[in-house]
Structure formats: C-alpha cells, structure tokens
Amino acid sequence: xxxxxxxxxxxxxxxxxxxxxxxxxxxxxxxxxSEIERIIxxxxxxxxxxxQEAIGELDKRQAAADVTTS
Numbered sequence: 121x122x123x124x125x126x127x128x129x130x131x132x133x134x135x136x137x138x139x140x141x142x143x144x145x146x147x148x149x150x151x152x153x154s155e156i157e158r159i160i161x162x163x164x165x166x167x168x169x170x171x172q173e174a175i176g177e178l179d180k181r182q183a184a185a186d187v188t189t190s
Contacts, residue, residue, distance in 0.1 A: 148156065164171060
C-alpha cells in the first residue's frame with residue numbers, strides 16, 4: 121500500500137470516527153471505539169473502491185489548489 125493510501129486510510133477512519141461522535145458530554149468506551157474501528161476497517165477492506173474514489177477526489181483538489189496558488 122502506498123504511503124498516500126495509508127495516510128488516507130488513517131484519515132478516513134478518523135473522519136468516520138468524528139462523524140460517529142456521541143452526544144455532547146458522552147464518550148465512547150474503549151470496547152465501543154474498538155468496534156467502530158473494526159467496522160470502518162472491515163468496510164474499507166470490503167469496499168476498496170471507496171479509497172480509490174477518495175484518492176481521485178484528493179488529486180482533483182490538490183490540482184485545483186496548485187492552479188490557484190500558481
């Protein structure tokens with residue numbers, strides 16, 4: 121796996137965890153966090169096309185940013 125894919129996988133998992141935050145004032149227990157991480161990993165392994173799609177979008181955004189900063 122390339123370093124960008126590793127970074128993206130980690131970032132994607134982190135982003136998904138952020139979306140799944142519990143209501144204010146509550147926190148996930150360690151077993152709940154482990155289960156969420158397992159679900160995310162299983163999903164990404166079962167649907168690797170999601171990573172390809174995300175990498176494609178990242179490439180487009182970086183290209184657009186390069187154009188605006190040039």
